[in-house]
């Protein structure tokens with residue numbers, strides 16, 4: 001499946017400019033797409049379109065015209081002055097009815113938020129906020145043109161706290177705010193409308209991966225062998241090892257510092273080895289990926305096990321405790337590794353980097369030469385070459401102990417199967433989220449293990 005591009009506000013403006021289409025034509029397409037989507041989403045409702053001064057407002061004015069022409073009861077409120085001669089000003093002049101001030105507008109069942117889109121730059125001023133908040137709150141349905149007003153298109157920050165939309169029609173392409181939290185949580189369902197603009201980007205939505213089931217020619221080593229270098233806490237490593245096996249690795253070896261060897265499942269090969277013996281165990285050409293971090297611990301013994309993993313020369317997936325023991329400069333000596341930090345681990349390693357979550361993940365990837373899988377409700381994968389992808393909203397039930405260990409195991413399985421670091425991280429994130437959807441509410445990390453096969 002092809003990945004849907006995600007464009008920043010500046011990239012979208014560029015794409016619109018390059019399309020060579022008159023602005024009015026694009027606004028007409030956007031407004032028609034908005035009206036069509038609204039009509040598909042719901043039957044005729046008493047509707048209030050709240051239109052801002054720029055092209056987002058213009059899109060709203062066009063949608064209002066189409067809905068009114070279809071017989072809907074449509075009122076329009078306008079905020080701010082449109083630039084004389086602009087498309088928005090033309091459309092306001094052409095509106096046959098009254099253009100209310102938002103402060104004086106009557107609430108309606110459906111509110112179309114066409115206040116601001118990609119041009120939104122600063123929080124709504126207090127008077128506008130006071131005027132629109134009751135309108136948004138009173139509406140039973142809120143539909144946003146391009147973006148819910150109040151969110152920053154590029155970072156996904158919420159600058160003005162308005163009630164979430166139920167439906168957002170993104171024009172031309174997804175913007176980062178449709179996928180990055182907290183803005184993504186304000187969008188409701190998101191649909192992308194074609195406005196005749198060709199779009200492409202190094203940032204995409206993370207697509208369903210191509211995972212091939214084994215063939216008649218497959219054997220356990222050809223499917224990929226994963227070694228999990230564990231330490232003092234075998235439980236986390238056992239979850240990761242099981243996840244690697246369930247995600248398709250043909251052979252999983254768990255190297256432990258201690259604990260019980262007869263832990264389920266018995267399909268995992270477990271060995272208790274001293275830190276000195278780890279290097280020897282990893283000196284095996286059949287090993288396609290080494291996972292280090294889950295259950296490693298942070299003591300001197302853990303450091304020696306980590307050193308052995310780093311020096312193994314094998315493709316690495318570095319998670320959890322291993323990330324806590326490393327620095328960016330040390331990581332940069334192991335380019336091509338996959339790092340799977342959550343926000344806290346990321347901040348400890350790289351500090352408070354500026355920009356969006358995508359910018360931060362890209363900066364860390366560029367600095368270390370590693371692929372970043374920056375986890376969270378809006379997981380981001382970023383490669384040192386600048387490519388990045390955002391996972392569509394995943395089950396919030398994933399916010400529970402052990403799910404990170406499972407994710408690291410899936411990523412290691414994909415890497416051992418021959419995926420590039422970027423593809424392995426992306427596939428891991430997608431399969432993990434898909435497993436969570438299959439389990440449903442109330443999941444614990446162990447439940448994910450039995451839902452990792454391709455479907």
Ligand SMILES: NC(=O)C1=CN([C@@H]2O[C@H](COP(=O)(O)OP(=O)(O)OC[C@H]3O[C@@H](n4cnc5c(N)ncnc54)[C@H](O)[C@@H]3O)[C@@H](O)[C@H]2O)[C@H](O)CC1
Pocket residue numbers: 013016023026027030052053054055056057059080115116117118119120121122123124125145146147171195
């Ligand atoms: N660019 C195109 O050709 C097309 C764009 N489409 C739609 O237009 C918007 C982007 O339009 P733009 O005019 O650039 O910006 P906005 O309408 O989002 O904002 C208007 C205007 O408002 C000012 N502003 C920003 N923040 C505030 C604030 N908090 N308070 C007051 N005023 C504010 C700012 O100066 C802006 O200029 C895009 O999202 C699409 O919906 C069409 O879809 C296709 C053609």
Ligand SMILES: [K+]
Pocket residue numbers: 056113114115116117144145146147148149
């Ligand atoms: K809007």
